[in-house]
Amino acid sequence: MILIDDRIVPEAEASVSYLDRGYVFGDGIYEVIRVYNGRLYEKEAHYDRLVRSAGEIGLSLPYPIETLDRLLQDLLGREAVGDGTVYLQVTRGVAPRTHAFPPAGTKPVLVAYCNELARPLDTIRDGLTAITRPDIRWLRCDIKSLNLLGSVLAKQEAVEQGAGDVILHREGTVTECSASNVMIVKDGVVFTHPADHFILHGITRAVVLRLAAERGIEVREIPYTLDELRQADEAFLTSTTMEVTPIVRIDGSAVGSGRPGPVTRLLQEAFEATIGA
Ligand code: PMP
Numbered sequence: 583m584i585l586i587d588d589r590i591v592p593e594a595e596a597s598v599s600y601l602d603r604g605y606v607f608g609d610g611i612y613e614v615i616r617v618y619n620g621r622l623y624e625k626e627a628h629y630d631r632l633v634r635s636a637g638e639i640g641l642s643l644p645y646p647i648e649t650l651d652r653l654l655q656d657l658l659g660r661e662a663v664g665d666g667t668v669y670l671q672v673t674r675g676v677a678p679r680t681h682a683f684p685p686a687g688t689k690p691v692l693v694a695y696c697n698e699l700a701r702p703l704d705t706i707r708d709g710l711t712a713i714t715r716p717d718i719r720w721l722r723c724d725i726k727s728l729n730l731l732g733s734v735l736a737k738q739e740a741v742e743q744g745a746g747d748v749i750l751h752r753e754g755t756v757t758e759c760s761a762s763n764v765m766i767v768k769d770g771v772v773f774t775h776p777a778d779h780f781i782l783h784g785i786t787r788a789v790v791l792r793l794a795a796e797r798g799i800e801v802r803e804i805p806y807t808l809d810e811l812r813q814a815d816e817a818f819l820t821s822t823t824m825e826v827t828p829i830v831r832i833d834g835s836a837v838g839s840g841r842p843g844p845v846t847r848l849l850q851e852a853f854e855a856t857i858g859a
Contacts, residue, residue, distance in 0.1 A: 583660050583661060584693065584694070585653055585654070585693065585694040586598075586693055587644060587689075587691065588644070588649070588653060588692075590653065590656060590657055593695075598691055598693065601676045601677060601678065603673050603674040603677065604671060604691065604728050607674075608728040608729035608731075609639075609673060609728070610672055610727075611635040611636055611639065611641065611725065611727060612669065612672070612727075612728055613628045613631065613632050613668075613669075613726060614823065615628045615654075615668045615822065616666075616822045616857075617665060617667060617696065618857045618858065619858065620658060622654065622658070624785050625651065629650070631785065632672075633647065635726045638725045639674075639725060641672065641674055641690060643672060644672070650670075653694075654668055654670070657695070657696055661696050663696045663697070663698055665698065665699060665701060666696055666697050666698045666699045667696065667699050667823060668694060669697070670692070670693070671728060673691045675689050675690050676689075701825065702825070702827070705827050708830070709827065709829060709830035710746025710827060710828070710829060711746050711830065712745055712747045712748060712749050712817075712833075713745045713748050713749070714749045714811070714832060715739060715750060716750070716751060717750035717757045719733065720732070721780070723757070723779060724780075724781065724782060726782060733760040733761055734760075736748045736760045740760070747759045747760060748760050749764055749829070754807050754809075755775075755806070755808075756775060756807065756810075757775055758780075758784075759819050759821075761821060762786075762820055762824055762827075763775075763787040763819065763820045764817065764819050765818055766806065766811055766814035766817045767816035767818075767843060767845045768810070768813070768814050770799070770800065771799075771802060772791075772794050772800065772801045772845065773804065773810070773814075774787065774801070774802075774803055775803070775804075775805055776803040776804060777803065785822060786821050786853075789820075789856060790849055791803070793849060793853060794852075814837055815837075815838040816828070816837065816838050816842070816845055817829040817832065818842075825850070825854075828841075828842035828846045
């Protein structure tokens with residue numbers, strides 16, 4: 583079943599116009615919310631980010647968040663998802679193709695659906711390899727925009743190189759990965775790029791920073807360089823679907839011991855406790 587605007591319909595009845603501005607311009611925003619045991623994880627944080635993204639691009643959501651929440655719960659119940667995700671996007675609606683905003687009164691188009699998705703337990707345990715690449719995306723990466731070409735091209739390069747993901751940098755300053763945030767550990771201190779307009783303000787990032795602080799692990803939200811990344815004792819990425827995933831090799835060289843490190847393990851355990859696994 584698919585949620586279109588405020589109707590939940592069978593997939594065969596779900597369609598959007600070829601003039602939808604999401605299709606034509608990528609003019610819209612989205613969220614991916616984790617479902618654990620049939621329940622939306624950190625949903626308030628995702629709703630807050632959706633509202634913020636909408637505000638930043640001057641898009642009005644079609645109805646209040648309370649209505650959205652009710653509809654998503656309904657969708658989840660009908661699909662009987664256990665562990666999975668909800669994908670949700672809102673575009674600026676359907677209008678003749680011209681760059682400026684469509685006429686007032688043009689209705690935004692909301693589409694959401696859910697999928698069963700197991701936790702990536704193997705990569706959580708073993709970690710993955712990453713390559714580094716220049717961050718060629720735009721300057722408002724804090725907006726969860728449908729325009730993902732920069733991330734698509736970066737991730738494809740990782741796939742072609744046989745790597746698990748790509749760590750992006752702007753002139754040597756590490757920003758984030760193609761679809762996750764990245765943190766390093768040096769001498770017991772966790773470093774991650776500050777939540778400004780160069781990165782998406784990840785919900786998992788925020789959870790992990792909170793958990794680290796609660797456990798007395800020092801956290802510094804400051805920019806760090808590719809060299810510091812290469813010298814790190816540990817590195818890991820955070821995202822809704824990847825949770826806390828160790829990065830064990832970068833551009834072919836081992837990170838620290840080449841095995842997931844103790845601070846990463848501690849944060850993984852702390853994270854797992856928050857999802858009731
Ligand atoms: N950065 C980017 C570029 C992302 O696309 C995502 C989400 N997939 C993240 C970070 C992680 O955000 P979250 O923890 O909210 O999933």
